[in-house]
Amino acid sequence: MNEVDVSHYFDFCATTPLCDVARDAMMPFLGQDFYNPNQKTFVGSLRVARKIEDAHQKILMKLCADENDHLIFTSGATESNNLVLRGLCEYYDTQSEKIHIVTTAVEHASLLNVALDCSRRGHEVTVLPVNRQGQLSAEDVLQAIKPHTKLVSIMSANNETGDLFDVISLAKAVKNKFPKLHFHSDMTQSCGKMTFDIKNSDIDSISFSAHKFYGPKGCGGLWLKKKSYYDIKPQILGGGQQNQWRGGTLSVAPIIGMAEALDFSLATYAQKQSEYRQWQHGIYEELSAHHDHLLLNTDFNSSMATVVNISVLGLKGEEILLALPEYALSTGSACQAHLSQPSHVLMGRGYTKEEASASLRLSWGHGTTPESIKNMLTQLSQVITQKRRQSLSYEMLTSLT
Ligand SMILES: Cc1ncc(COP(=O)(O)O)c(C=O)c1O
Numbered sequence: 001m002n003e004v005d006v007s008h009y010f011d012f013c014a015t016t017p018l019c020d021v022a023r024d025a026m027m028p029f030l031g032q033d034f035y036n037p038n039q040k041t042f043v044g045s046l047r048v049a050r051k052i053e054d055a056h057q058k059i060l061m062k063l064c065a066d067e068n069d070h071l072i073f074t075s076g077a078t079e080s081n082n083l084v085l086r087g088l089c090e091y092y093d094t095q096s097e098k099i100h101i102v103t104t105a106v107e108h109a110s111l112l113n114v115a116l117d118c119s120r121r122g123h124e125v126t127v128l129p130v131n132r133q134g135q136l137s138a139e140d141v142l143q144a145i146k147p148h149t150k151l152v153s154i155m156s157a158n159n160e161t162g163d164l165f166d167v168i169s170l171a172k173a174v175k176n177k178f179p180k181l182h183f184h185s186d187m188t189q190s191c192g193k194m195t196f197d198i199k200n201s202d203i204d205s206i207s208f209s210a211h212k213f214y215g216p217k218g219c220g221g222l223w224l225k226k227k228s229y230y231d232i233k234p235q236i237l238g239g240g241q242q243n244q245w246r247g248g249t250l251s252v253a254p255i256i257g258m259a260e261a262l263d264f265s266l267a268t269y270a271q272k273q274s275e276y277r278q279w280q281h282g283i284y285e286e287l288s289a290h291h292d293h294l295l296l297n298t299d300f301n302s303s304m305a306t307v308v309n310i311s312v313l314g315l316k317g318e319e320i321l322l323a324l325p326e327y328a329l330s331t332g333s334a335c336q337a338h339l340s341q342p343s344h345v346l347m348g349r350g351y352t353k354e355e356a357s358a359s360l361r362l363s364w365g366h367g368t369t370p371e372s373i374k375n376m377l378t379q380l381s382q383v384i385t386q387k388r389r390q391s392l393s394y395e396m397l398t399s400l401t
Pocket of ligand 1 (some may be wrong): 108
Protein backbone atom coordinates (compact mmCIF):
# COMPACT_ATOMS: atom_id res chain seq x y z
CA MET A 1 0.00 0.00 0.00
CA ASN A 2 1.39 3.43 -0.94
CA GLU A 3 1.82 6.03 1.78
CA VAL A 4 -0.96 8.58 1.85
CA ASP A 5 -0.06 12.01 0.43
CA VAL A 6 -0.24 14.53 3.26
CA SER A 7 1.77 17.29 1.58
CA HIS A 8 -1.27 19.61 1.68
CA TYR A 9 -2.65 18.31 4.95
CA PHE A 10 -2.04 20.36 8.09
CA ASP A 11 -4.99 19.27 10.14
CA PHE A 12 -3.71 16.25 12.07
CA CYS A 13 -5.58 17.44 15.18
CA ALA A 14 -8.84 16.88 13.30
CA THR A 15 -7.97 13.42 12.04
CA THR A 16 -4.99 11.40 10.85
CA PRO A 17 -4.55 9.00 7.93
CA LEU A 18 -4.82 5.30 8.68
CA CYS A 19 -1.30 3.88 9.10
CA ASP A 20 -0.21 0.84 7.12
CA VAL A 21 0.28 -1.40 10.15
CA ALA A 22 -3.27 -0.73 11.28
CA ARG A 23 -4.68 -1.29 7.80
CA ASP A 24 -2.77 -4.57 7.40
CA ALA A 25 -3.84 -5.80 10.82
CA MET A 26 -7.48 -5.04 10.00
CA MET A 27 -7.62 -6.77 6.62
CA PRO A 28 -8.21 -10.40 7.75
CA PHE A 29 -11.19 -9.24 9.83
CA LEU A 30 -12.74 -7.50 6.86
CA GLY A 31 -12.41 -10.78 4.95
CA GLN A 32 -12.35 -14.40 6.01
CA ASP A 33 -12.24 -13.71 9.74
CA PHE A 34 -15.56 -11.86 9.75
CA TYR A 35 -16.95 -13.88 12.65
CA ASN A 36 -18.75 -12.57 15.69
CA PRO A 37 -16.37 -12.74 18.67
CA ASN A 38 -19.29 -13.27 21.04
CA GLN A 39 -20.13 -16.71 19.65
CA LYS A 40 -18.70 -19.04 22.27
CA THR A 41 -18.28 -22.39 20.48
CA PHE A 42 -17.15 -21.86 16.88
CA VAL A 43 -13.37 -21.98 16.46
CA GLY A 44 -13.41 -19.02 14.05
CA SER A 45 -15.24 -16.86 16.58
CA LEU A 46 -12.93 -17.98 19.35
CA ARG A 47 -9.95 -17.01 17.21
CA VAL A 48 -11.43 -13.54 16.65
CA ALA A 49 -12.25 -13.21 20.35
CA ARG A 50 -8.62 -14.00 21.18
CA LYS A 51 -7.47 -11.26 18.79
CA ILE A 52 -9.81 -8.80 20.48
CA GLU A 53 -8.40 -9.82 23.84
CA ASP A 54 -4.86 -9.27 22.52
CA ALA A 55 -5.85 -5.82 21.25
CA HIS A 56 -7.48 -5.08 24.62
CA GLN A 57 -4.28 -6.00 26.50
CA LYS A 58 -2.03 -4.19 24.05
CA ILE A 59 -4.03 -0.96 24.43
CA LEU A 60 -3.98 -1.23 28.23
CA MET A 61 -0.24 -1.77 28.11
CA LYS A 62 0.37 1.16 25.75
CA LEU A 63 -1.80 3.38 27.94
CA CYS A 64 0.41 2.34 30.89
CA ALA A 65 -2.68 0.99 32.62
CA ASP A 66 -3.12 -2.11 34.73
CA GLU A 67 -3.96 -5.32 32.88
CA ASN A 68 -7.04 -5.74 35.06
CA ASP A 69 -8.45 -2.30 34.32
CA HIS A 70 -11.57 -1.92 32.22
CA LEU A 71 -11.36 -0.86 28.63
CA ILE A 72 -14.70 -0.18 27.01
CA PHE A 73 -14.61 -0.04 23.23
CA THR A 74 -16.79 2.78 21.97
CA SER A 75 -17.39 4.60 18.69
CA GLY A 76 -14.92 7.29 19.77
CA ALA A 77 -14.18 9.94 22.35
CA THR A 78 -17.55 11.65 21.90
CA GLU A 79 -19.30 8.49 23.06
CA SER A 80 -16.77 7.92 25.84
CA ASN A 81 -17.30 11.46 27.15
CA ASN A 82 -21.07 10.95 26.97
CA LEU A 83 -20.77 7.66 28.82
CA VAL A 84 -18.90 9.18 31.76
CA LEU A 85 -20.91 12.36 32.18
CA ARG A 86 -24.39 11.14 31.35
CA GLY A 87 -23.74 7.75 32.89
CA LEU A 88 -22.80 9.33 36.19
CA CYS A 89 -25.77 11.72 36.22
CA GLU A 90 -28.18 8.92 35.33
CA TYR A 91 -26.80 6.71 38.07
CA TYR A 92 -27.50 9.46 40.62
CA ASP A 93 -30.91 10.11 39.05
CA THR A 94 -31.77 6.55 40.09
CA GLN A 95 -30.79 7.53 43.66
CA SER A 96 -32.86 10.74 43.34
CA GLU A 97 -29.67 12.71 43.91
CA LYS A 98 -28.55 15.78 42.00
CA ILE A 99 -24.82 15.99 41.55
CA HIS A 100 -22.22 18.62 40.76
CA ILE A 101 -19.66 18.37 37.95
CA VAL A 102 -16.51 20.50 37.58
CA THR A 103 -14.94 20.99 34.18
CA THR A 104 -13.12 23.70 32.22
CA ALA A 105 -14.15 26.28 29.65
CA VAL A 106 -11.68 24.93 27.10
CA GLU A 107 -12.91 21.33 26.83
CA HIS A 108 -14.03 19.88 23.52
CA ALA A 109 -17.67 20.38 22.51
CA SER A 110 -18.31 16.66 23.03
CA LEU A 111 -17.73 17.24 26.70
CA LEU A 112 -19.08 20.75 27.21
CA ASN A 113 -22.34 20.05 25.41
CA VAL A 114 -22.94 16.92 27.47
CA ALA A 115 -22.20 18.90 30.63
CA LEU A 116 -24.72 21.51 29.47
CA ASP A 117 -27.28 18.78 28.90
CA CYS A 118 -26.63 17.40 32.40
CA SER A 119 -27.29 20.86 33.83
CA ARG A 120 -30.56 21.04 31.87
CA ARG A 121 -31.54 17.81 33.61
CA GLY A 122 -31.13 19.46 37.00
CA HIS A 123 -27.52 18.62 37.84
CA GLU A 124 -25.08 21.40 38.59
CA VAL A 125 -22.06 22.14 36.42
CA THR A 126 -19.18 24.49 37.14
CA VAL A 127 -17.20 25.47 34.05
CA LEU A 128 -13.87 26.83 35.25
CA PRO A 129 -12.35 29.70 33.33
CA VAL A 130 -8.65 29.54 32.48
CA ASN A 131 -6.14 32.38 32.40
CA ARG A 132 -4.93 34.10 29.24
CA GLN A 133 -2.21 31.46 28.89
CA GLY A 134 -4.87 28.75 29.02
CA GLN A 135 -3.86 27.46 32.43
CA LEU A 136 -5.73 26.80 35.64
CA SER A 137 -4.32 25.94 39.05
CA ALA A 138 -5.09 23.04 41.34
CA GLU A 139 -6.34 25.65 43.79
CA ASP A 140 -8.96 26.84 41.22
CA VAL A 141 -10.19 23.27 40.86
CA LEU A 142 -10.23 22.53 44.59
CA GLN A 143 -12.14 25.73 45.34
CA ALA A 144 -14.86 24.75 42.88
CA ILE A 145 -15.57 21.43 44.62
CA LYS A 146 -18.78 21.27 46.64
CA PRO A 147 -20.19 18.62 48.98
CA HIS A 148 -22.26 17.09 46.13
CA THR A 149 -19.45 17.14 43.51
CA LYS A 150 -19.02 13.67 42.02
CA LEU A 151 -16.97 14.32 38.91
CA VAL A 152 -14.06 16.48 37.82
CA SER A 153 -13.32 16.30 34.11
CA ILE A 154 -10.22 18.01 32.72
CA MET A 155 -8.66 17.34 29.32
CA SER A 156 -4.97 16.58 28.92
CA ALA A 157 -4.12 18.34 25.61
CA ASN A 158 -6.23 21.05 24.07
CA ASN A 159 -7.43 20.29 20.54
CA GLU A 160 -7.23 23.91 19.38
CA THR A 161 -3.99 25.16 20.90
CA GLY A 162 -2.18 21.91 21.73
CA ASP A 163 -1.54 23.20 25.26
CA LEU A 164 -1.31 20.67 28.05
CA PHE A 165 -2.94 20.60 31.45
CA ASP A 166 -0.91 18.73 34.04
CA VAL A 167 -3.76 16.30 34.67
CA ILE A 168 -1.63 13.94 36.75
CA SER A 169 -0.93 16.70 39.31
CA LEU A 170 -4.47 18.07 39.12
CA ALA A 171 -5.93 14.60 39.76
CA LYS A 172 -3.52 14.10 42.64
CA ALA A 173 -4.49 17.39 44.25
CA VAL A 174 -8.19 16.59 43.87
CA LYS A 175 -8.01 13.01 45.11
CA ASN A 176 -5.77 13.92 48.05
CA LYS A 177 -8.57 16.03 49.43
CA PHE A 178 -11.57 14.29 47.92
CA PRO A 179 -10.69 10.61 47.44
CA LYS A 180 -14.22 9.61 46.44
CA LEU A 181 -14.50 11.95 43.46
CA HIS A 182 -14.28 10.55 39.94
CA PHE A 183 -11.49 12.24 37.97
CA HIS A 184 -11.97 11.91 34.23
CA SER A 185 -9.65 13.19 31.52
CA ASP A 186 -10.42 13.59 27.84
CA MET A 187 -7.08 12.43 26.42
CA THR A 188 -8.21 12.36 22.80
CA GLN A 189 -5.40 14.60 21.58
CA SER A 190 -2.52 13.40 23.75
CA CYS A 191 -3.30 9.69 23.42
CA GLY A 192 -0.84 8.20 20.92
CA LYS A 193 1.68 10.95 21.60
CA MET A 194 2.34 11.13 25.29
CA THR A 195 2.17 8.37 27.83
CA PHE A 196 1.15 9.01 31.39
CA ASP A 197 1.61 6.60 34.24
CA ILE A 198 -2.15 6.26 34.60
CA LYS A 199 -1.81 3.01 36.53
CA ASN A 200 -0.19 4.86 39.44
CA SER A 201 -2.09 8.08 38.93
CA ASP A 202 -5.27 9.37 40.55
CA ILE A 203 -7.11 9.49 37.24
CA ASP A 204 -10.18 7.24 37.15
CA SER A 205 -11.07 7.30 33.47
CA ILE A 206 -9.86 8.57 30.11
CA SER A 207 -11.50 8.99 26.69
CA PHE A 208 -9.79 8.52 23.34
CA SER A 209 -10.43 8.09 19.61
CA ALA A 210 -8.41 5.87 17.25
CA HIS A 211 -8.53 8.24 14.27
CA LYS A 212 -6.49 10.83 16.16
CA PHE A 213 -3.53 8.41 16.24
CA TYR A 214 -3.55 6.86 12.75
CA GLY A 215 -6.31 4.37 13.51
CA PRO A 216 -9.73 3.99 11.89
CA LYS A 217 -12.61 6.42 12.42
CA GLY A 218 -15.65 5.43 14.46
CA CYS A 219 -13.62 3.55 17.06
CA GLY A 220 -12.29 4.60 20.44
CA GLY A 221 -12.42 3.76 24.06
CA LEU A 222 -13.02 4.62 27.63
CA TRP A 223 -10.42 3.38 30.07
CA LEU A 224 -11.77 2.90 33.58
CA LYS A 225 -9.64 2.14 36.59
CA LYS A 226 -10.51 -1.21 38.11
CA LYS A 227 -12.68 -0.78 41.18
CA SER A 228 -15.22 -2.93 42.87
CA TYR A 229 -18.14 -0.59 42.11
CA TYR A 230 -19.00 2.07 39.56
CA ASP A 231 -21.48 4.87 39.77
CA ILE A 232 -21.81 5.08 35.98
CA LYS A 233 -24.87 3.83 34.15
CA PRO A 234 -24.26 2.25 30.73
CA GLN A 235 -25.68 4.29 27.87
CA ILE A 236 -26.06 1.63 25.19
CA LEU A 237 -28.01 -1.38 26.33
CA GLY A 238 -27.97 -4.55 24.29
CA GLY A 239 -26.93 -8.15 24.50
CA GLY A 240 -24.66 -7.79 27.51
CA GLN A 241 -21.46 -7.35 25.52
CA GLN A 242 -18.41 -5.80 27.18
CA ASN A 243 -19.54 -6.91 30.62
CA GLN A 244 -22.77 -4.94 30.21
CA TRP A 245 -20.83 -1.69 29.80
CA ARG A 246 -21.81 -1.21 26.17
CA GLY A 247 -24.16 -3.39 24.17
CA GLY A 248 -23.61 -4.20 20.50
CA THR A 249 -21.44 -6.57 18.49
CA LEU A 250 -17.82 -5.49 18.74
CA SER A 251 -16.40 -3.61 15.78
CA VAL A 252 -13.65 -6.17 15.31
CA ALA A 253 -11.40 -4.81 12.54
CA PRO A 254 -11.30 -1.21 13.86
CA ILE A 255 -10.51 -2.40 17.39
CA ILE A 256 -7.62 -4.51 16.11
CA GLY A 257 -6.46 -1.61 13.93
CA MET A 258 -6.69 0.77 16.90
CA ALA A 259 -4.28 -1.33 18.98
CA GLU A 260 -1.69 -1.37 16.19
CA ALA A 261 -2.18 2.33 15.45
CA LEU A 262 -1.60 3.28 19.09
CA ASP A 263 1.68 1.42 19.08
CA PHE A 264 2.71 3.01 15.76
CA SER A 265 1.71 6.51 16.84
CA LEU A 266 3.56 6.40 20.16
CA ALA A 267 6.72 5.14 18.47
CA THR A 268 6.48 7.74 15.69
CA TYR A 269 5.96 10.62 18.10
CA ALA A 270 8.79 9.50 20.37
CA GLN A 271 11.13 9.30 17.41
CA LYS A 272 10.10 12.58 15.76
CA GLN A 273 9.24 14.73 18.74
CA SER A 274 12.33 16.97 18.62
CA GLU A 275 11.94 17.52 14.87
CA TYR A 276 8.23 18.28 15.36
CA ARG A 277 9.18 20.79 18.07
CA GLN A 278 11.59 22.52 15.67
CA TRP A 279 8.81 22.78 13.09
CA GLN A 280 6.51 24.29 15.71
CA HIS A 281 9.06 27.03 16.48
CA GLY A 282 10.03 27.37 12.82
CA ILE A 283 6.48 27.94 11.55
CA TYR A 284 5.87 30.72 14.03
CA GLU A 285 9.27 32.30 13.41
CA GLU A 286 8.78 32.19 9.64
CA LEU A 287 5.34 33.79 9.81
CA SER A 288 6.41 36.44 12.28
CA ALA A 289 9.43 37.30 10.14
CA HIS A 290 7.02 38.39 7.42
CA HIS A 291 3.96 39.55 9.32
CA ASP A 292 3.33 41.74 12.33
CA HIS A 293 0.38 41.57 14.72
CA LEU A 294 0.42 37.83 15.23
CA LEU A 295 -0.65 36.29 18.53
CA LEU A 296 0.95 33.00 19.46
CA ASN A 297 -1.72 30.89 21.19
CA THR A 298 0.37 27.78 21.86
CA ASP A 299 2.81 27.49 24.74
CA PHE A 300 5.88 25.81 23.25
CA ASN A 301 7.09 24.82 26.71
CA SER A 302 3.96 22.90 27.56
CA SER A 303 2.18 21.66 24.47
CA MET A 304 2.07 18.82 21.99
CA ALA A 305 4.87 19.32 19.45
CA THR A 306 2.56 18.75 16.49
CA VAL A 307 0.46 21.89 16.56
CA VAL A 308 0.72 25.63 16.55
CA ASN A 309 -2.17 28.05 16.92
CA ILE A 310 -1.67 31.64 15.82
CA SER A 311 -4.11 34.54 15.62
CA VAL A 312 -3.52 36.59 12.48
CA LEU A 313 -4.95 39.84 13.78
CA GLY A 314 -6.97 41.95 11.40
CA LEU A 315 -8.24 38.87 9.55
CA LYS A 316 -10.64 36.06 10.32
CA GLY A 317 -9.10 32.58 10.35
CA GLU A 318 -11.99 31.46 8.19
CA GLU A 319 -11.20 33.89 5.35
CA ILE A 320 -7.65 32.55 5.23
CA LEU A 321 -8.98 28.99 4.92
CA LEU A 322 -11.39 30.01 2.17
CA ALA A 323 -8.52 31.55 0.23
CA LEU A 324 -6.49 28.33 0.47
CA PRO A 325 -8.89 25.56 -0.58
CA GLU A 326 -6.07 23.29 -1.71
CA TYR A 327 -4.75 23.13 1.87
CA ALA A 328 -6.30 21.49 4.91
CA LEU A 329 -5.77 24.05 7.66
CA SER A 330 -8.12 24.83 10.49
CA THR A 331 -9.36 27.63 12.66
CA GLY A 332 -9.69 25.29 15.61
CA SER A 333 -12.02 22.52 16.55
CA ALA A 334 -12.83 20.17 13.67
CA CYS A 335 -16.32 19.63 14.96
CA GLN A 336 -17.10 23.31 14.66
CA ALA A 337 -15.62 23.76 11.22
CA HIS A 338 -19.06 24.53 9.80
CA LEU A 339 -19.70 27.28 12.31
CA SER A 340 -18.23 30.74 11.94
CA GLN A 341 -18.12 31.31 15.69
CA PRO A 342 -15.02 32.60 17.43
CA SER A 343 -13.12 29.81 19.16
CA HIS A 344 -14.69 29.05 22.57
CA VAL A 345 -11.24 27.91 23.72
CA LEU A 346 -9.66 31.28 23.07
CA MET A 347 -12.72 33.15 24.31
CA GLY A 348 -12.43 30.98 27.45
CA ARG A 349 -8.92 32.39 27.87
CA GLY A 350 -10.30 35.91 27.90
CA TYR A 351 -9.42 36.82 24.29
CA THR A 352 -11.51 39.41 22.50
CA LYS A 353 -13.86 38.22 19.76
CA GLU A 354 -11.46 39.63 17.15
CA GLU A 355 -8.46 37.83 18.62
CA ALA A 356 -10.34 34.54 18.89
CA SER A 357 -11.83 34.76 15.36
CA ALA A 358 -8.38 35.41 13.91
CA SER A 359 -7.03 32.02 14.97
CA LEU A 360 -5.42 29.55 12.65
CA ARG A 361 -4.42 26.05 13.71
CA LEU A 362 -1.71 24.16 11.85
CA SER A 363 -1.04 20.56 12.85
CA TRP A 364 1.20 17.91 11.35
CA GLY A 365 2.37 14.33 11.84
CA HIS A 366 3.57 11.20 10.10
CA GLY A 367 4.34 11.93 6.44
CA THR A 368 4.76 15.70 6.86
CA THR A 369 8.09 16.91 5.46
CA PRO A 370 10.05 20.16 5.79
CA GLU A 371 9.38 20.77 2.07
CA SER A 372 5.62 20.47 2.49
CA ILE A 373 5.75 22.90 5.42
CA LYS A 374 7.86 25.34 3.41
CA ASN A 375 5.45 25.23 0.46
CA MET A 376 2.43 25.67 2.69
CA LEU A 377 4.04 28.64 4.46
CA THR A 378 4.79 30.35 1.14
CA GLN A 379 1.14 30.07 0.11
CA LEU A 380 -0.15 31.04 3.53
CA SER A 381 2.11 34.06 3.71
CA GLN A 382 0.93 35.31 0.31
CA VAL A 383 -2.70 34.99 1.40
CA ILE A 384 -2.07 36.86 4.65
CA THR A 385 -0.35 39.71 2.80
CA GLN A 386 -3.08 39.86 0.15
CA LYS A 387 -5.99 39.71 2.58
CA ARG A 388 -4.49 42.22 4.97
CA ARG A 389 -4.13 44.71 2.12
CA GLN A 390 -7.92 44.66 1.81
CA SER A 391 -8.65 44.52 5.52
CA LEU A 392 -10.07 47.56 7.25
CA SER A 393 -9.55 45.93 10.64
CA TYR A 394 -5.88 45.45 9.87
CA GLU A 395 -5.57 49.04 8.70
CA MET A 396 -7.13 50.22 11.95
CA LEU A 397 -4.85 47.98 13.94
CA THR A 398 -1.70 49.32 12.31
CA SER A 399 -2.86 52.94 12.55
CA LEU A 400 -3.24 52.45 16.31
CA THR A 401 0.34 51.29 16.77
C1 LIG B 1 -10.22 16.76 22.78
C2 LIG B 1 -11.23 16.03 21.96
N1 LIG B 1 -12.20 15.34 22.58
C3 LIG B 1 -13.12 14.66 21.91
C4 LIG B 1 -13.14 14.65 20.52
C5 LIG B 1 -14.19 13.87 19.81
O1 LIG B 1 -13.62 12.82 19.11
P1 LIG B 1 -14.51 11.97 18.09
O2 LIG B 1 -15.08 12.94 17.13
O3 LIG B 1 -13.55 11.02 17.47
O4 LIG B 1 -15.55 11.30 18.89
C6 LIG B 1 -12.17 15.38 19.82
C7 LIG B 1 -12.19 15.46 18.36
O5 LIG B 1 -11.75 16.43 17.75
C8 LIG B 1 -11.17 16.06 20.55
O6 LIG B 1 -10.20 16.74 19.95
